[in-house]
Amino acid sequence: MSVLNSHEPPPPPYSFVGSSRLSVRHSPPPYHHSPLSSQEWLSNNPPSGAPQNSRPPRLPQLPLHHSQNLSQNESANLALRQRQQEVRPCPNYIVIPIMGLTGSGKSTFISLLADGPGDSIGLEGCTNNIEIYPYQINQATRVVLVDIPSFNNASRSDVTTLSSIANFLCQIYSNDIKLGGIVYLHDIIARRMDSHALHSLHMFKKLCGAEGLSNAVMITNMWEILPTFEEGVSRERELRDRYWSGILGHGGMMMRHDGSRSSAKEIIKTCLRYNQHLIAPLDIQREMVTHGQQLSETAAGRELYSAIRKKRQRYASKLTTLREELDKTLRRKDFEYGQELEEMKAHLYRKIGLVEESGRILRGDIQRLSGEVHARREGGEKSKKKKYLGRTALGIGVATILGLTTGVFL
Structure with a gap:
């Protein structure tokens, strides 16, 4: 645990790069209590002042005694129909993907903000599915936080992971759903950038492209468990000057996350403010949707x-x-x-x-x-130039949950 000098003033809830202050991590519940209830989120009548969200009425639940007698196929279809109602981003939603290595704190970061459990996009039983979570910032701003699966050092699962990410990003682009930036989390306690970390970073850069990197917000995480604060500052400097310099040079941001909910909220708000007028399509979106590349x-x-x-x-x-x-x-x-x-x-x-x-x-x-x-x-x-959905199980799954009509065939 990093200990600050006693003569320093109390730390703020979050800090930008270069600040000598750092907050102490809180221990939040798995999900916070949002002013927007799950019933309001799923309702056809959003609260006053909220953007309209077209959604079919929620399917009625079958009686318990009947659901126990369902066949395997019927149970799967019922689960799919019920899952369709959970999170369905529309063009008035803002999507923010959260990327990073396994263990970098993506799930914990999302749990600080999410209004409830998320929904999985992908094949059942697959460990590298995309997870989407609703986050209502205020009555006028609805965000969907997307837990992007990690790359695993050029393994077979990386091909599935890349297909899932590309399909998701291209479908939201094809359906005019706003991208509010892209967050990349890095564990500051890692002593060096090993091959896994470098591979993940290279894939992130290639997904975004030079123009898309202007939407990137690079986050150093887990400061609260560093042996010393100075050690974290040294690693942060190396990241900024050696590994992330190209991203920052293209307009990306770099921030610290102290583990608290207030820090996570400020990161998302800063991301939205910073990218309000600078949203550029990612390279993977432009390549596959605009240019029709495989x-x-x-x-x-x-x-x-x-x-x-x-x-x-x-x-x-x-x-x-x-x-x-x-x-x-x-x-x-x-x-x-x-x-x-x-x-x-x-x-x-x-x-x-x-x-x-x-x-x-x-x-x-x-x-x-x-x-x-x-x-x-x-x-x-x-x-x-645009290819339509419905030819792959992955494509069907993404469109079903998101409520989309077009997408990209991978």
């Missing part, structure tokens, strides 16, 4: 494919070294150690197989896609 053709897709290719090269290099060591071991007739090396080799082969599968999934069947485009042109069909 995911593998976007800057983020190429970055992920490059990371996957480098990972495969590292595994292949390790495999070559392992084979040489195995040959030496067999010549020495050290069969026990040779068995261990054989197991290590099999493990590397499995890893290489997974990496290659990730690359194939990301690239897609380019020949098939090219053939479809050629066939459409021969048939006289005009090329469309």
